[in-house]
Amino acid sequence: MSLVVTAGWYMTLAAVLFALGALGILIRRNALVMFMCIELMLNAVNLTFVAAGRALGNLDGQLAVFFVLVVAAAEVVVGLAIIVAIFRRRQSASVDELSELAG
Amino acid sequence: MVELVVFVLMGGGALAGGVTVIKARNPVYSAMGLLGTLFAIAVLYVMQLAHFVAAVQVIVYAGAVLTLFLFVIMMVGVDKEEDVSETIPHQRRLALALGLIAIGIVVSLVARGRFAWVPVATTAADPQATNGTVQALAEPMFTDWVLAFEATALLLTIAAAGTIALASFRRPVADTAAERTGI
Numbered sequence: 001m002s003l004v005v006t007a008g009w010y011m012t013l014a015a016v017l018f019a020l021g022a023l024g025i026l027i028r029r030n031a032l033v034m035f036m037c038i039e040l041m042l043n044a045v046n047l048t049f050v051a052a053g054r055a056l057g058n059l060d061g062q063l064a065v066f067f068v069l070v071v072a073a074a075e076v077v078v079g080l081a082i083i084v085a086i087f088r089r090r091q092s093a094s095v096d097e098l099s100e101l102a103g
Numbered sequence: 104m105v106e107l108v109v110f111v112l113m114g115g116g117a118l119a120g121g122v123t124v125i126k127a128r129n130p131v132y133s134a135m136g137l138l139g140t141l142f143a144i145a146v147l148y149v150m151q152l153a154h155f156v157a158a159v160q161v162i163v164y165a166g167a168v169l170t171l172f173l174f175v176i177m178m179v180g181v182d183k184e185e186d187v188s189e190t191i192p193h194q195r196r197l198a199l200a201l202g203l204i205a206i207g208i209v210v211s212l213v214a215r216g217r218f219a220w221v222p223v224a225t226t227a228a229d230p231q232a233t234n235g236t237v238q239a240l241a242e243p244m245f246t247d248w249v250l251a252f253e254a255t256a257l258l259l260t261i262a263a264a265g266t267i268a269l270a271s272f273r274r275p276v277a278d279t280a281a282e283r284t285g286i
Contacts, residue, residue, distance in 0.1 A: 005106045008213070010147065015139070015209045023202030024125030027195050032130050032176055036137045038161050039168070040121055046160075051155045054233050062235045063248055065156050065259050069163055070255045074262035076168050080175045081269040087179050088271045 010051035018044035031083050035076070038087045042072050109150050117143035130176045134169060141165045153235040 017040060024037030046065045053061020090097060116139055123136025143166045148157035233239075242251060 003107050005110045009114075010151070012209060012213045013117065013147075016206055017117060019205040019209065020118070020121040020125060020204055021203070023198060026198030026202065028125065030130060032172065032179065033124070033133050036124050036133050036172065039137060039164070040124055040140060043141065043164075046146060046156075047144055050148055050151050050156060054151045054153075057233060059233050059235060059239060059243060061152050061154050062233070062240060063244055065153070066159060066240070066244070067248075067251055067255055069156075069159055071203075071258065073163055073168060074258050076171060077266050078262050078269070080171055081266045084175060084178065085269050103234060 007051040007055035011048050014044040014047040014051070016049070017041075029096055031086075031095050035079055035083075035097065039072065039076070042068060106150055109146065113146045113150075114212040116140075117147070131173070134172050134176060137172075138165055138169055141169070152233060155235050155237050155240050 021037040021040035021044065024040065025034055028037065031069075033092040046068055049065045049068070050060075053059060053064075086098065088092055114190060120136040120140030120143060121136070124140070125132045125238060128134045145157045145160040145165070148154075148160060
């Protein structure tokens with residue numbers, strides 16, 4: 001029996017990676033690690049885009065990935081700037097210490 | 104057959120990297136795990152003939168974004184232990200259970216249904232149908248997707264301006280003086 005790698009295999013891998021990223025967001029406190037988990041989830045979605053685009057015989061999936069990459073880069077730049085600004089004020093990158101707005 | 108071997112190797116690498124990201128105590132190790140995942144996914148892109156996307160993935164993600172991450176990790180300090188006290192009771196255990204259930208559902212769906220509910224996912228795609236060369240991607244990008252292209256250009260400009268505004272923020276002099284005297 002020869003196993004053919006169909007688009008579903010890639011989508012499964014992407015779903016598991018996405019679940020790992022979501023799990024990381026839930027259990028970690030360090031804002032930097034949470035950011036990396038967001039990147040993990042974005043990459044999982046990108047993998048789904050490419051696999052689906054290939055299965056449909058369409059290049060639009062790869063174009064969507066390109067735009068997701070650009071948005072992710074912008075998001076990282078602004079997010080890390082916010083983390084650095086918070087760190088300068090309170091010497092910590094833990095999200096649990098940022099709860100004043102909760103009242 | 105080649106694709107199967109590459110998929111198993113790189114898929115395993117991507118998953119191992121993902122687990123490293125969420126498990127490692129030291130953020131530097133998390134960043135290294137993310138690097139492994141990003142490279143493995145880039146290889147999977149190449150397997151699916153998404154050449155341009157793979158190149159951008161390595162240059163932008165593994166190159167620029169991860170360097171930025173490491174830079175900020177070094178600046179914020181890696182020597183501090185993460186606070187493991189829980190503000191919400193049993194948060195970690197519940198989250199772990201939730202995550203494992205989600206992964207279990209995905210795996211069991213694959214093991215039983217073999218994607219019968221997604222018709223397009225069951226067929227082996229024509230490998231040459233979507234050859235993502237620069238030329239093939241450039242044509243739709245500057246015709247059908249030109250609005251999205253311009254929007255991302257605007258987004259990048261706004262992000263750069265916002266970052267500069269954040270970085271050049273200075274506390275008012277009176278404020279710092281009051282803090283120094285402890286009022």
